[in-house]
Amino acid sequence: MLRITNSHIATKNGSFELPDIAVDRGELLVLTGPSGMGKSTFLHWVLGDTIKYVNISGDISLNDVSLKPLNIEQRRIGLLMQDVHLFPHLNVVDNICFALPNGLTGDNGKTLNKNQRRAAAMAMLDKIDLAYVAGHYSEQLSGGERSRVGLLRALANQPKALLMDEPFAALDPQTSVQVSQWAFAQLKARGVPTIMVSHDINNIPPQAQHLDLAKYYRRLT
Incomplete structure (x- = not known):
């Protein structure tokens, strides 16, 4: 609280x-x-x-x-x-990857590597039906898409x-x-x-x- x-x-x-x-x-x-x-x-x-x-x-x-x-x-x-x-130089999935906490671990307790962090970001996008914008850059997003990606990036930081x-x-x-x-x-x-x-x-x-x-x-x- x-x-x-x-x-x-x-x-x-x-x-x-x-x-x-x-x-x-x-x-x-x-x-x-x-x-x-x-x-x-x-x-x-x-x-x-x-x-x-x-x-x-x-x-x-x-x-x-x-x-x-x-x-x-x-x-x-x-x-x-x-x-x-x-970040304009990063696509959507990499923007979310950047927000994930350092030292994020998987189910096995081990720290995720770069590819695993990217897979985790993709899973977050897929869960809310935004996987189709994973490779898009900021200027390619609609206002609604940008707002949803912004919220997801904020939540990715836990x-x-x-x-x-x-x-x-x-x-x-x-x-x-x-x-x-x-x-x-x-x-x-x-x-x-x-x-x-x-x-x-x-x-x-x-x-x-x-x-x-x-x-x-x-x-x-």
Whole structure:
């Protein structure tokens, strides 16, 4: 479970104190609110980035382990943004291979070699019916394909929690609904606690938690 407590954020324009947050395995919390309020900054704080231009305080724990003393690499939290930055010089399967953890082992307990890692990436693509884009490069993918590959690459790194910042905003409305529903199903099946920033309150799944930051925001006058 991902827990965030006693959180306070102060920007140059205003501040807010959030209620305590608890996101369990496979659950989704959606944050909404006007632009410039600090939603994306909040995600980067949870991720472990150093935030210099905003004052943020609070406690973060994942599976009852405090994340405050851990750096960004140690937190095992993934981030998926609106612009899916796939490596342009690598095809899809190699992008996923790159994301697989170092020292990944097989059923026999031995570390996978290069060919075995590639086979593991192909198996991930095949499992979600994306094997047909394995040899494609980023510029050959549609927006929906790129979003799904981006999510799969994020999950390939085996994060213990995932943060998503407007991940489907660049897609047309119909594709956005289809891809987001697919993504939420993948995250639930894998048991990944997820926090997503969104501007579209109509695209929030009914089972998700919803936190409207505007209710807690106090603008400076």
